[in-house]
Amino acid sequence: MAQQQRQTGRRTGTLSGTDVQQIDAYWRACNYLAAGMIYLQDNPLLRNPLKPEHIKNRLLGHWGSSPGLSFTYVHLNRLIRKYDLDAIFLAGPGHGAPGVLAPVYLEGTYAEIYPNKGEDVAGMRQFFKEFSFPGGIGSHCTPETPGSIHEGGELGYSVSHAFGAAFDNPDLLVAVVVGDGESETGPLATAWHSNKFLNPVRDGAVLPVLHLNGYKINNPTILARISHDEIASLFRGYGWTPHFVEGDDPATMHQLMAETMEHCVQDIRRIQSDARRNGKAMRARWPMIVLRSPKGWTGPKKVHGHAVEGYWRAHQVPLSDVRDNPANLKLLEKWLKSYRPQELFDANGQLIQELKALAPQGPRRMSANPHATGAQLPPPAAHAGLP
Ligand SMILES: Cc1ncc(C[n+]2csc(CCOP(=O)(O)OP(=O)(O)O)c2C)c(N)n1
Numbered sequence: 001m002a003q004q005q006r007q008t009g010r011r012t013g014t015l016s017g018t019d020v021q022q023i024d025a026y027w028r029a030c031n032y033l034a035a036g037m038i039y040l041q042d043n044p045l046l047r048n049p050l051k052p053e054h055i056k057n058r059l060l061g062h063w064g065s066s067p068g069l070s071f072t073y074v075h076l077n078r079l080i081r082k083y084d085l086d087a088i089f090l091a092g093p094g095h096g097a098p099g100v101l102a103p104v105y106l107e108g109t110y111a112e113i114y115p116n117k118g119e120d121v122a123g124m125r126q127f128f129k130e131f132s133f134p135g136g137i138g139s140h141c142t143p144e145t146p147g148s149i150h151e152g153g154e155l156g157y158s159v160s161h162a163f164g165a166a167f168d169n170p171d172l173l174v175a176v177v178v179g180d181g182e183s184e185t186g187p188l189a190t191a192w193h194s195n196k197f198l199n200p201v202r203d204g205a206v207l208p209v210l211h212l213n214g215y216k217i218n219n220p221t222i223l224a225r226i227s228h229d230e231i232a233s234l235f236r237g238y239g240w241t242p243h244f245v246e247g248d249d250p251a252t253m254h255q256l257m258a259e260t261m262e263h264c265v266q267d268i269r270r271i272q273s274d275a276r277r278n279g280k281a282m283r284a285r286w287p288m289i290v291l292r293s294p295k296g297w298t299g300p301k302k303v304h305g306h307a308v309e310g311y312w313r314a315h316q317v318p319l320s321d322v323r324d325n326p327a328n329l330k331l332l333e334k335w336l337k338s339y340r341p342q343e344l345f346d347a348n349g350q351l352i353q354e355l356k357a358l359a360p361q362g363p364r365r366m367s368a369n370p371h372a373t374g375a376q377l378p379p380p381a382a383h384a385g386l387p
Contacts, residue, residue, distance in 0.1 A: 012259055012262050012263045012266060013079075013258050013259050013261070013262025013263065014255065014258070014259060015254060015255055015258045019258075020251050020254050020255060022354065022355065022358060023074055023075070023078065023254050023258070023358065024250055024251065024254055025343070025344060025355055026074050026077075026103075026106070026355050026358050026359075027067075027070060027071055027074050027250070027254075028298075028339040028340065028344060029102070029106055029339070029341075029344040029345070029351055029355065030067075030070035030073070030074065030099065030102040030103050030106065031066070031067050031070065031102070031298050031339055032102075032336060032339035032341050032344065033098070033101070033102035033105060033106070033124075033127075033128075034063065034066040034067070034070065034098035034099050034101075034102045035063065035098075035299070035335065035336055035339075036124075036128045036336065037061060037098045037101065037102070037127070037128050037131035037132070037137075038059060038060070038061035038063060038098060038131070038132070038317060039055055039056060039059060039128075039322065039332060039336075040054055040055065040056070040125075040128045040129075041054065041055065041056045041125075041128065041129040042054040042125060042129070043125075044121060044124040044125045044127075044128050044349070045121060045124065045341050045342075045345055045349055046333065046336055046337060046341060047121075049333075050329060050332065050333040050336075051329075052322075052323045052324070052329065055322050055323045055329070055332075056129070056133070057323070059317045059320060059322070060132040060139055060317070061097075061098055061131065061132045061139055061316070061317065062093075062095040062096050062097075062098070062139070062315060062316050063098070063296050063299055063314060063315075063316065063317065063318050064096070064213065064215070064295040064296045064314040064315040064316065064318075065091075065093040065095065065096025065099060065179065065211065065213065065295075065315075066096045066097075066098045066099030066102075067099060067293070067296065067297040067298055067299070068096075068099070068177070068211045068213055068291060068293050068297060069091050069093070069096045069099030069100055069177055069211075070099040070100070070102055070103055071253070071257065071291075071293070071297075072089075072175065072177050072209050072211075072257075072291065073089060073099070073100065073103045073366070074103060074358070075254075075257045075258060075261050076089065076175050076261070076366065077103070077107075077358060077359055077360055077366075078258065078358070079261060079262060079265050080360040080364055080366070081358075081360050081364075082262075083265060083269075084364070085173050085265070085364075086171050086172055086173065086364070086369065086371070087172070087173040087174070087175055087366055087369065088147060088149065088165065088172065088173075088174055088175070088366055088369045088371050088372040089147060089175050089176075089177075089366040090148075090149065090150040090152075090158050090161060090162050090165075090174065090175070090176040090177070091141050091148075091150065091152050091158070091177050092150070092152055092155065092157075092158030092159070092176060092177055092178040092179050092182045092188070092211075093152060093155070093177065093179035093181070093182055093211065094140040094141035094148075094150060094151050094152015094153055095139065095140050095152065095153065096152075097138070097139055097140050097141050097142075097145065097152075098131070100141050100145060100148070101127075101131070101137070101145060103359075103367075104145065104146050104147060104366075104367040105117070105119075105124075105127060106351050106355075106356075106359065107359040107360070107365045107367060107368075108356075108359075108365075109146040109147070109365055109367035109368045110127065110146060110367075111123060112368075113146055117130070119348075119349070119350040119351070120348045120349045120350060121348065121349035122349075123349070124349050140152055140153045145367075146367040146368060146373065147365070147366050147367035147368065147369060147372045147373065148372065149161060149165060149371075149372050150162075150176075155179065155181065155182040155185050155188070156182060156185035156186065156187035156188045156191075157187055157188070157191075158176050158177070158178055158182065158188070158191075159176060159178060159188060159191035159192065159194060159206070159208060160187065160191045160194065161176075162174040162175075162176035162206045162208070163191070163194040163197065163198065163206055165204075165371065165372075166198065166203050166204035166205060166206050167197075167198075167203050167204075168202060168203060169203065169204040169371065170201075170202055170203060170204055170272075171204060172204035172205075172371055173204060173205050173207060173265075173268065174204060174205070174206045174207070175207045175209065175366075176206060176207070176208050176209070177208075177209045177211050177291075178208055178209065178210050178211060179211055179213075179216070180210065180211060180212045180213065180214065180216070180221035180222075180223045180224050181215070181216025181217070181221050182216075183210060183221075183223055184216065184221065184222060184223075192208075192235070192238040192239075192240070193238060193239070194206070195238070195239045195240060195283075195284075195286050196239060196283060198284075198286065199281040200271050200272050200274075200275035200276070200281060200282070200284050201272075201275045201276050201279060201280070201281045202281070205268045205271075205272065205286065206286070207261075207264055207265075207268065207286075207287065207288065207289070208240075208288040208289070209288070209289045209290075209291050210223070210235075210288065210289070210290045210291065211291050211293075212224045212231075212290060212291065212292040212293075213292075213293060213294065213295040213297075214294075214295055214310070214311075215295050215311070215312040215314075215315060217312065217315050218312035218313075218315065219312070220312075224292070228244065228246075231290060232244075235288060235290070239283070239285060239286075240285065240286060240287070240288040241267070241285045241286065241287045241288070242287075242288055242289075242290050243260045243263065243264060243287060243288070243289050243290070244260075244289075244290045244292065245257050245260050245289060245290070245291050245292070245293075246290075246291075246292035246293075247292075247293070248293060248294050248297065248310070250298070253293065257289075257291070260289055261289065263287070264287040264288075264289060267286075267287045268286065268287065271284040271286065294309050294310035294314075295309070295310060295311065295312070295314045295315065296308060296309050296310070296311075296313075296314020296315075296318055297309065297310075298338070298339075299314055299318050299335065300318055300319055300331060300335050303318065303319055303328075303331065319331055319332055319335070363375075
């Protein structure tokens with residue numbers, strides 16, 4: 001894992017110390033829920049000491065991708081609110097659904113659609129229990145996931161789907177996280193070229209976030225093993241302007257991601273307003289983000305002497321045999337408590353108001369955006385004035 005923090009973006013969107021603390025608290029809540037979904041069927045907020053019967057019989061789900069997915073999601077939320085963006089979110093590694101379901105639940109959409117999984121202790125318990133459970137919540141970003149138009153089980157199509165959503169949709173921003181493993185598939189490797197078809201006058205924009213967490217199940221990925229300069233050259237060659245967010249210290253990474261993502265959003269808006277002012281559909285060098293963060297970021301660093309965070313072992317269930325092994329049960333409890341859930345959720349089990357206020361409202365929530373929910377959209381004539 002590269003310890004060095006590097007970035008090519010200009011400094012814009014710098015966060016205050018309080019902003020960093022708040023966004024980190026929101027992300028901690030996401031990570032707590034993602035891990036809770038994989039392991040717990042009871043005692044969702046750990047208000048009682050963790051016991052074997054609180055743990056699911058079969059542990060299924062993908063932890064490794066989840067923290068990077070929710071990290072990207074919460075940073076998009078900040079900019080949706082700041083710029084009133086009309087944005088949707090696609091997870092290429094859709095197996096990392098806990099990293100998407102968590103912010104979707106926290107912004108209230110989940111309870112609106114599935115009232116038995118409401119924003120309280122009983123609802124959270126049900127939400128955890130049903131995840132990756134027969135007849136329950138799918139382990140990928142299935143169509144039942146509010147705001148999901150991309151399931152992400154068969155790797156390779158996220159960028160194509162993102163562009164499909166952006167074409168003829170001038171006001172839409174489509175954020176798409178691409179796994180570094182996914183990026184090795186034929187369809188995805190070719191789809192990087194889709195930027196050549198994007199018309200800045202009449203299409204929306206696609207903001208890819210290449211998630212370099214280093215491993216595809218238990219093999220290293222090619223893109224995570226080539227040099228920084230080689231990646232930058234590769235994506236410049238594809239016609240993108242790559243910006244790097246690299247590291248593992250959460251506070252530093254929040255600052256870097258905030259600055260970089262805001263720079264990208266400003267760049268997209270500048271490209272679009274220039275093109276729309278003069279009506280010329282020029283090919284633009286759209287921005288993209290390369291997020292190099294550890295696989296299973298914030299999870300257990302080592303289990304019984306074996307490295308987990310930042311390694312292939314974090315891909316799926318980082319800590320197995322929890323019900324029958326008291327030492328592992330203790331490790332799980334320690335890990336879950338490291339997110340300090342008692343600071344994040346109120347007595348009823350709802351996210352505290354200070355953090356709830358960080359999410360966009362109503363249809364601006366990516367999980368409730370009409371472009372992704374099949375809801376009634378204005379007819380194309382509403383975009384009149386564009387060629
Ligand atoms: C086309 C295809 N090939 C193989 C798989 C099996 N598979 C599931 S997850 C995964 C690794 C994905 O790695 P990456 O895209 O980097 O995601 P992350 O590391 O964030 O989990 C693979 C190969 C798949 N889902 N689809």
